[in-house]
Amino acid sequence: MPPSADIQDLSSHARTRLARSKKKGLSRKDKLALYKRFLKTEEHRIYLLHKSGATGLRVAGRRSDLIDVIVRNLYEDGLEDAEREGDISKAPPLAIIAAGGYGRGRLNPHSDIDLHFITPKGGAKLPASQKKLVESVLYMLYDCGFKVGHAVRSVRETVQQANQDTKTKSAIIEARLICGNEELFDTLMEEFQKKCIARHEKEYLTTRLEDLRSRHAKWANTVFLQEPNVKESCGGLRDYQNLIWITFVKTGSTRLADLRDKKMMTVSAYRELRKGYDFLMRVRNELHYIQKRSGDILTLRLQGVVAKNFQYPQRGVLRKTEAFMRDYYEHTRNVLLRTSEILDEFYLEQTAEAGGLSGLLGKSNKPDLSIEGFIVKQDRLYADPKLRFANHPNQILQLFRHAQLRKLRLAPELMQKIQRHYKEINRTFRYSKTNRETFEAILSRKGEVAPALRQMHRAGVLGRYMPEFGALTNLVQHEFFHRYTADEHTLRCIEELDGLATDESPKAGVFRKQFLKLEDPFVIYLSLLLHDTGRAFNTDAHDQASAELAGKVSRRLGLDIRRRRLVLFLVDHHLTFWRTATTKNLEDPDTISEFAAIIRDRTRLDYLFLHTYADSRGTNDEAWTDWKASLIRQLYFTTVEYFEDHESFLKKYETDKAVLFEQVEVELPAVFEPAIKEHFERSPNRYFRTQSPARICEHIRLIEEHKKTDAVIPTFNWKAQPEMGWTTLSTASFNQKTLLACVAGALASEQINILSADLFIRTDGIVLDFFRICTAKLAPVTAERVIKKVEKNIADALAGSPPDFDALIAKIRAQDRKETPDFQIPQRVYIDQHSRSDATIVELQVQDRIGLLYDIFRTLNELDIEVTNARISTTCGAAIDTIYVVDSKGNRLSNQEEIDALQLALEMALEISAEK
Secondary structure: OOOOOOOOOHHHHHHHHOOHHHHOOOOHHHHHHHHHHHHHHHHHHHHHHHHOOOOHHHHHHHHHHHHHHHHHHHHHHHHHHHHHHOOOOOOOOOEEEEOHHHHOOOOOOOOOEEEEEEOOOOOOOOOHHHHHHHHHHHHHHHHOOOOEEEEEEOHHHHHHHHHHOHHHHHHHHOOEEEEEOHHHHHHHHHHHHHHHHOOOHHHHHHHHHHHHHHHHHHOOOOOOEOOOEOOOOOOOHHHHHHHHHHHHHHHOOOOHHHHHHOOOOOHHHHHHHHHHHHHHHHHHHHHHHHHOOOOOEOOHHHHHHHHHHOOOOOOOHHHHHHHHHHHHHHHHHHHHHHHHHHHHHOOOHHHHHHOOOOOOOOOOOOOOEEEOOEEEEOOEEEEOOOOOOOOOOOHHHHHHHHHHHHOOEEOHHHHHHHHOOHHHOOHHHHHOHHHHHHHHHHHOOOOOHHHHHHHHHHOOOHHHHOHHHHOOOOOOOOOOOOOEOHHHHHHHHHHHHHHOOOOOOHHHHHHHHHHHHOOOHHHHHHHHHHOOHHHHHOOOOHHHHHHHHHHHHHHHOOOOHHHHHHHHHHHHOOOHHHHHHHHOOOOOHHHHHHHHHHHOOHHHHHHHHHHHHHHHHOOOOOOOOHHHHHHHHHHHHHHHHHHHOHHHHHHHHOOOHHHHHHHHHHHOOHHHHHHHHHHHHHOOHHHHHHOOHHHHHHHHHHHHHHHOOOOOOOEEEEEEEOOOOEEEEEEEEEOOOOHHHHHHHHHHHOOEEEEEEEEEEOOOOEEEEEEEEEEOOOOOOOOHHHHHHHHHHHHHHHOOOOOOHHHHHHHHHHHOOOOOOOOOOOOEEEEEOOOOOOOEEEEEEEEOOOOHHHHHHHHHHHOOOEEEEEEOOEEOOEEEEEEEEEOOOOOOOOOHHHHHHHHHHHHHHOOOOOOO
């Protein structure tokens, strides 16, 4: 878009505002004020240029030009001062060069300035006159508000430093002279080429590829992040700059246009690369202006601001953001793909993936292999020159099958050939029996599907063959727990499933076992590919929309009725397993019965078990923890037991106190006989549904121990379970209204997380509370000091001298270094009084914070409402909790006024807006 702002020529403006006549006789203070006024005016002009829609490169180039003008004027001022004082001649041997981003002439609004002062003898031996000149330039830049990285070195010292530090070497590659001695600068660049580049290519390229690998790994090896880093993420500015440095080492030029001219890059690829670079520079300019500082994370909040400022035409911030991020992902994807293609041309890409150095500086001598119209060279797949996709369109899918079987990557030329034949992937192509069989073969290679689908997606084939999936390309997911775009999430799910083929770790044990036993991998891979396709319709129930699309695809692929039903089931219920495991009481037989009624048979259970594993792990790095994995496994094994013999399963949960009584009597000494009898008479029936004889024995001992102490203070039992990742804290005490809030407050004040809570009240008023807890690092609580502190705080609180939990928790919140999510988590309180006859269910989705459960339990206590069970789940800064409550008489809430009061009280305590 051409800029509308009429910007006065920078140089002429500088000649007018910074003329020698205007600076003559000014004190340093007045001269600084003059420069600041000039900068303020010119920076505002650049800002107006940006706001008018100027390209990112033009704005960044204009700012670089502005700094050039300032540095040259400061240099001239320093010379004049030196001449006036008779210190040095008019042309001292000093060169001021720009390096890094400033060196390439592209400087974002709040980026640092990288300056090198090159002198004949180096910084240590700098004459007083030159030192004064350097300081005069630097100090004025500092006082003007710039962040300046600088070095004062000789040519020899600079070359030496460049060979010791890769960052310095990369910065010098794009260095340019701003002012000073041109001969000194030329000498530097000649020496740099001879002593830093020549014979150092392999070393430098290895370092650059290692940097690329580690940086991509840090940012999840994908451009499709929910909150990407414009500079460092895959396809970001650093990838473009990295390509320039590598190109210089390989060809001696920093001009990517030279690659185009040498036919190493197509005209369209060069255009895409430049457009992507310009777009990213414009986004980075905007981020700097919005934040008034250097910052590169494109957070969810900032995405909306950028989209609005860029004047995207869609209605509503959500749609504007979605359109903007689609553009962002498209450009970064192009940058990543095009830079990868050039690395392929240089035979560097295989090094980045394989971690070796063979082929780094040239091709190896492996013989070529010809297969069905394709040629294999250096682990890459090329098209035979005679191959015509127009005559043999089925070869398009078959080439991915060849690549999968032989673990090959598509050569850039083959990618471009495919792109020229997109029109061949039409309705006839999709319904072709040959193509259906090829696609099924690709999805049937257990453990080897993801690389093939990624290459199909990269080439643009997957979305064209499967348009239902293609609609997810670059689709932003407006759900706080999703880290990736919809298409990237899907491919990561498939990668997670693939990974089970080789993951022999104990944590993968049961999942891997079921995966290896899987009879029809095509079904689960297809269901994973389709499970989120309904998100493209922006409906609330995307699982239903996805199921409809899955039915359409299944018919097109010609699946028989059995496989079709299984695919539809997996897609329609892909959230059911996770929701049941993380929000329901898994020790309640009714939960298992209801879940089993949905699943219906063992085959569906096995497939959905693996589908849930892959879907959960592919969501984000925080979504899968040992605790959540244990819940998934518990639900799976309990349901397996139900399917094997549901009558025996339900009978096991019947309150057969006589059998349990006999077993407990055998395990406990005779002295406990009265205690056993009392415990069985006074405990609620639901208690016996979920407790083993061994645990009942532990509880009776705990209660008897408590009876010997002050009845106000609970008796504690801590049992670390490192294999599960938590500690079980059991307490026995007489029922007290404030007990649960006190425990939650004491645990929160020591930064301990509550994973679940179960409460059982006997008829004599004794209450047994069981908490599964872990540290902030998701480890069992074992530190003796922490355990004693928690017990003391609970005891003090119940004894009438409570610690100020509010103040303690507030202090921890203030000191907590975890970044507050830069986006609004949708918060809600939902009260369900119909699903259960014995309790009211409170479902909470709120932004997580230290002491959250303390706030919740204290609110319930104030309303005289008791908790019988709680299931706590935290994901990506959100707490998704399910709490079973009853009134003071042990009944579910039935009065609407009580329910409304509970809703209002929780919303106020959790600071949830009344807007629905």
